[in-house]
Amino acid sequence: MKKADVFEFYRRLAEANPHPKTELESGNAYQLLVAVVLSAQATDAGVNKATRALFAEVKTPEQMVALGLDALKQHIRTIGLFNTKAKNVIALSEALVADHDSAVPNDRDALERLPGVGRKTANVVMNVAFGAETFAVDTHIFRVGNRTGLARGKTPLAVELKLDKATPQPFRLHAHHWLILHGRYVCKARRPECWRCIVADLCAFKPKTPPPKALAA
Incomplete structure (x- = not known):
């Protein structure tokens, strides 16, 4: 993914969810x-x-x-x-x-x-x-990184290192939250919901999934 596209990719995710947080509950x-x-x-x-x-x-x-x-x-x-x-x-x-x-x-x-x-x-x-600018690569981020072309790698560490290199400011702190949530709710493993993806035009994934009505037809 080109640098300009990477910036736009994160910009859209950030605009849609300015203050992403982990979904795990904790008090300290x-x-x-x-x-x-x-x-x-x-x-x-x-x-x-x-x-x-x-x-x-x-x-x-x-x-x-x-x-x-x-x-x-x-x-x-x-x-x-x-x-x-x-x-x-x-x-x-x-x-x-x-x-x-x-x-x-x-x-x-x-x-x-x-x-x-x-x-x-x-x-x-x-x-x-x-508040460290780290990239925790779980199955969602591994999938999103490879599928979109944002950060391709054969191992979680390879994807992490590529994300670290490719992700610009001001997106570094929250990048892994945006990617996890995107993978969890939109860019799903079995059937990505490309029809409602706000970064679909920037994504390298070619067999874009059509909306449900188009599938039914």
């Missing part, structure tokens, strides 16, 4: 970290449903450790892979208490050293909690 950086860890291979809506009661009770790593593994599992049992995720959340909470004075580190490398925290999770926390 620690709860955000936990929510993002729980969101792997799960929907944000499903995570929010499970964490509302949990986060009313648990706001710090110490409180999570005190809650314990079995009680945490009961809170998040509706989330996929909850057994493994619960173990990771307890372990990362213990690490925060022991190694970071119970605070979520404002450092990607330090975040990635925590149990259950990969690069995508670290990038989300860095962006949402600390």
Whole structure:
């Protein structure tokens, strides 16, 4: 995608949604970290449903450790892979208490050293909690980057690095939110809704999906 088209691509997304936010609910950086860890291979809506009661009770790593593994599992049992995720959340909470004075580190490398925290999770926390210009590439962004031609790559890291290079100011801070939401609600995996896409004319995807009535006809 040409530089001018990249700018226009983001400009339109920004105009349509000037203040994008993560759809994960949290009250502080620690709860955000936990929510993002729980969101792997799960929907944000499903995570929010499970964490509302949990986060009313648990706001710090110490409180999570005190809650314990079995009680945490009961809170998040509706989330996929909850057994493994619960173990990771307890372990990362213990690490925060022991190694970071119970605070979520404002450092990607330090975040990635925590149990259950990969690069995508670290990038989300860095962006949402600390205002860093990071690009958290999930399945939606990976698809949108490749399909539109905005940032093509064979791996999430390759797409991330291309987005980092291609995304101009003033769009860098919120870029990954716009792309996630666009992929989640418009540029869907199985049937992208090209007929209502505000950046369709800038997109490299050739078999544009027609509107439902045209399909029916």
